[in-house]
Amino acid sequence: MVKALILPLVAVCLAALAGCGSSEQTSTLSADERFDKAKALFDKENYLEAINEFTIVTLQFQGSQHAADAQFYLGECRYRRGEYLLAAFEYGVLKKSYPASPRVPESQYKLAMSYYELSPRPSLDQQYTRKAIDEFQSFVEYYPSDPLAADATAKIRELDGKLAKKLYDAARQYVVLERYVAALRYFDDVIDQYHDTDWAPLAFLDKVELLINRKKYADAQTNLTRFLSRYPNSVLKSRADALQDRLTKEFREAGHARTAGTEPARGAATAEASR
DSSP: OHHHHHHHHHHHHHHHHHHHHHHHHHHTOOHHHHHHHHHHHHHTTOHHHHHHHHHHHHHHOTTSTTHHHHHHHHHHHHHHTTOHHHHHHHHHHHHHHOTTOTTHHHHHHHHHHHHHHHOOOTTSOOHHHHHHHHHHHHHHHHOTTSTTHHHHHHHHHHHHHHHHHHHHHHHHHHHHTTOHHHHHHHHHHHHHHOTTSTHHHHHHHHHHHHHHHTTOHHHHHHHHHHHHHHOTTOTTHHHHHHHHHHHHHHHHHHHHHHHTTOSOSSOHHHHHHHO
């Protein structure tokens, strides 16, 4: 009975001693060995353990040739685990702590990509969308010849489109609510701030249609002329032509009505300006 109790206890003690020996052996690893161990774990997609090992490299071997690479891989581990805020933090640390590292351009790109992954659908808050745009713009500005610059530019355009859609959807909602002044303001925001997105031409024509509906014919014509000048080859050209026909017809009819005395007594210009 005593022997049966002692044997398991001995086994536990031996295992503990073996663990201590292993720990002592691991603690004496060089920077090269420690980094190689961390990289092997990373390659096996064992990201949690890799994070521990890369962290040791950045703390114990800050002046080594592997420190910047270890910091970069900390970001990569977080990114591949879908921990994008933590990934952004780690890439940011590399930029600040190792500005001369050849890993900086890629870290800048991956920092932007971390926020890109956090960017939600247009109806939600777009703070991460704006951060992603800022970081992609920094990447393109500082590394215009980098092979990833074209992709960064495409990502900026995509994210701009998301911000434009958010404003456009808000404008349409204000139209439904019959809050026309607010709707026009949001249409103008899309047109002025995101003129190179697919939503700007649509906002232009929706604005023109709203102005026609409210019988603001002069403003409608001005905006329709601007649209045709800015987007002469737009896929929405047929809609623009239809709005032009409607605008011309209604303006003429309004003129005939005023001439016939069926309109209120005030002058045409005064009547239109007051609406």
